Amino acid sequence: MEISTDKARLNVSLIHQFLSEQSAWAKGIPLEKVQRSIEHSLCFGAYIDGKQIAFARVVADKATFAYLMDVFVLPAYRGQGHAKTLMHAVQEHPDLQEIRRFILVSSTARGLYEKFGFQAPAKPETFMEINRPTIYLR
Template identity: 75%
Template structure:
């Protein structure tokens, strides 16, 4: 799998379709919202033979904080090491070195993320959120 951060290579329709219909976290997300989120994030697209099969984005200030989100590999390509490769490329990206706090929220693939150093918060009582899980419905 070839991975690029070139946003012009991304298949926005495919990303929107996966997020809005398949992902459990962004059901019904509008296309315009996906476009705006990509515009303001460091994005990683995974491609095989010119076809996009994976995606992830990182919301970051490129200095101290990063939030990994919207990570997916299309179902037909899972179990082939593509998620691991995608995470390796993300962690090796020059803009994400020496980040003090790198977070993600995930209800699945915890074992994969743990291999890359992600853990439950050491002080979960310090984290706060406004969570609107049905905002796109």
């Protein structure tokens, strides 16, 4: 498997289809929103024989803060270690080496993320959010 941060290689249609139809977190997301999110993020595509099989993106200031999101491996490729390879690539990226706070929000794959150092917030009472989980389904 090959990992690339070249946005020109991303299969935006595939990413949109997965996020809008199969993800638990972005059901119904419009294509334009996916395109804009890619434009403004550090993106990681995973490829086998040139075909995209996984994706992750990081929103970051590249100095102090990063937010990992939209991580997925296509169902046919799960259970083969591709998510671990993708996570290694994210964590090894030069722009993310001195990040003070690296967060993610996930209801799945907690065991995977814990292997890469992610854990529940030390002070959850300090975290606040505005959460609109059905915003794309309106």
